[in-house]
Amino acid sequence: MNRLLAALGTLMALISATAAAALPMAVTDERAVAESVAASSAMPLVYAVGLAPSLAEIRGDSGGVSIFSAGAKTLGLRLQVHHWPQGEPLYWQSEGLSEPHVITVHEGQPQWLPDVPGELATLTWSSDALPENAVVSLELVYHGYEDVQGFTSKAAGDSGTCKQIDVACPQANAWGNPVRATTLITVGSGMTRAVCSATLLNNTANDQRPLLITARHCSVTPGNARSVNAVFNYQRSVCMGANDGNVSRDVVSGSTWLAESVQADTTLVVLNSPVPRAFNARFGDWSAVPAAPLSGVSVHHPNGDQKKISLFDGPATINNDVRVNDEGGLLGLDRFTVDAWGVRWREGTTETGSSGAGLWNQNGVLVGVLSGGSSSCSNPTGTDLFGRLSVAWDESAGIRNALDPVSGGTSRASSGQNATGALGSAGDAVDGGSGGGHFGGISLLVLTVLLGIARNRRRGWGFGNPAR
Incomplete structure (x- = not known):
C-alpha cells in the first residue's frame, strides 16, 4: 500500500x-x-x-x-x-x-x-x-x-521562541467548544494580505448563522469582507507532535461585514456560506454581561501558527481607554484606545496573529476579543487586553441585533443550546474552499x-x- x-x-x-x-x-x-x-x-x-x-x-x-x-x-x-x-x-x-x-x-x-x-x-x-x-x-x-x-515547516513547528500550548495537549481537554469555534482568518486589505484569529459565534435564535467575531484592527471592513478566508481545524492532532494541521481544505471563503465597536476593538461578520458539517465546528456561546471572568482561556493562532491555548486564573481586571500602539498596522493609525479585560497568563502567551481571538470565562463563554497587550514570548507574565463584549454590545446596535435576533438586542447572553456541528454536509463546496473533494x-x-x-x-x- x-x-x-x-x-x-x-x-x-x-x-x-x-x-x-x-x-x-x-x-x-x-x-x-x-x-x-x-x-x-x-x-x-x-x-x-x-x-x-x-x-x-x-x-x-x-x-x-x-x-x-x-x-x-x-x-x-x-x-x-x-x-x-x-x-x-x-x-x-x-x-x-x-x-x-x-x-x-x-x-x-x-x-x-x-x-x-x-x-x-x-x-x-x-x-x-x-x-x-x-x-x-x-x-x-x-x-x-x-x-x-505552516505550509513551510518551522524548526519546532511553534509560533515563537517560547513554548506555546497545542490544543491537543491536556490543558485544552476541558475547552473543546472554544477550540472548535476558533478559526484562523486571512484578510485582503488593499495590496496586502494579513492574518488574525476569529471565533464562530452562536446567536439567540440558535439557527447556526455563521457569525465570526474578531478584532477591528484586523481591518475587516464593508469593502473587503468578501476577502476573508476562515480556516477551521488548523491544529495538531497530537500534543507537541508533527505539524499535521489541516490547513488546505477546511476553508470557508467570503464574508459580509455586519457591525463594529470602535471602543471595544471588535468587528462582527457573517460568512457567506454555511460551514460544512464535516468540519465539526462549534458555535461559541457568549455573554455581554459586564461581569469579570474569574478564570478561563484564550484559543488563538499566534503568528498564523497551528491553534494554541493560553490559560489564566484571574480574575480579569477592567482597563478603560487603554492606548494600544498600532504603528504600521492595517488601520493606518499610530494607536487606538480600547476598553478591555486585562488578564495575566498562568500558561502560554499570545503573539502577532493572535489578534481577534476570544477570551473565554470559567463557564466556557466568550466575553471579549484580543486587542493588544504586553504579554509575549519574552514577557509571558505581561498583561493582555481583550476588548469587552459588554462594551461592544452597548456601543453597537448591529452587534446586539446580530447576536440577539430573538429579543431585538435585549438579551445579553446566548442560550447555550447550540454547541453542535455546523450547517452543511460533508463534501459541500464553498466559496473558495473545499469541504470534501473526491x-x-x-x-x-x-x-x-x-x-x-x-x-x-x-x-x-x-x-x-x-x-x-
Whole structure:
C-alpha cells in the first residue's frame, strides 16, 4: 500500500507539472515583489503582498492558467469571472495540496482565493461548457513571504521562541467548544494580505448563522469582507507532535461585514456560506454581561501558527481607554484606545496573529476579543487586553441585533443550546474552499489535471508596542 501511495504521489506530481506547462502562465515581477515586501515589512499582521500579474485576462477556452511568483511561500489570488455558466466551478491547486480548492464562481464580483503552498499553482476549469466570451480576470497575485499557516515547516513547528500550548495537549481537554469555534482568518486589505484569529459565534435564535467575531484592527471592513478566508481545524492532532494541521481544505471563503465597536476593538461578520458539517465546528456561546471572568482561556493562532491555548486564573481586571500602539498596522493609525479585560497568563502567551481571538470565562463563554497587550514570548507574565463584549454590545446596535435576533438586542447572553456541528454536509463546496473533494473515488487533483491535458495537452499594550 505504501508503495502504491508513493507511486500515485509521483504520478500526480508529473501530471501536475505537465498540465502546468501546457497552460498559459501569469508571473509576477521579481523587482516589484522585493519593493512591495520591503514596504510592508513594518506591518506586523501582513504576510503577503499583492501584485498585478503579467496576464490580466485568460480566455475560457484555455482551460486554465498557471501562476508563478519566484520565491513565494504561498500564493493567493484576487480575480473576477465574466460570462460564466452558473454552477461551473474553478479548481485552485498547487503541488503541495492533495486535493484542489473547489471555487464557487460569483459572476462579476471580486473573489479572493485561499492560499496554496509554493511558488507555482494552477487555476483550472472545464472549458467545454463555456461560451466563447467567458473570461477570467486576474487582478492580484498574493505573494506570501512569511511562513504563515505552516505550509513551510518551522524548526519546532511553534509560533515563537517560547513554548506555546497545542490544543491537543491536556490543558485544552476541558475547552473543546472554544477550540472548535476558533478559526484562523486571512484578510485582503488593499495590496496586502494579513492574518488574525476569529471565533464562530452562536446567536439567540440558535439557527447556526455563521457569525465570526474578531478584532477591528484586523481591518475587516464593508469593502473587503468578501476577502476573508476562515480556516477551521488548523491544529495538531497530537500534543507537541508533527505539524499535521489541516490547513488546505477546511476553508470557508467570503464574508459580509455586519457591525463594529470602535471602543471595544471588535468587528462582527457573517460568512457567506454555511460551514460544512464535516468540519465539526462549534458555535461559541457568549455573554455581554459586564461581569469579570474569574478564570478561563484564550484559543488563538499566534503568528498564523497551528491553534494554541493560553490559560489564566484571574480574575480579569477592567482597563478603560487603554492606548494600544498600532504603528504600521492595517488601520493606518499610530494607536487606538480600547476598553478591555486585562488578564495575566498562568500558561502560554499570545503573539502577532493572535489578534481577534476570544477570551473565554470559567463557564466556557466568550466575553471579549484580543486587542493588544504586553504579554509575549519574552514577557509571558505581561498583561493582555481583550476588548469587552459588554462594551461592544452597548456601543453597537448591529452587534446586539446580530447576536440577539430573538429579543431585538435585549438579551445579553446566548442560550447555550447550540454547541453542535455546523450547517452543511460533508463534501459541500464553498466559496473558495473545499469541504470534501473526491469524485467517484478519484482525487479531483488528478481528475482536473487529466482534463487539462485532454483539452490542451499582533498586538501590544501601551506606547511603542504593536497591536496583536
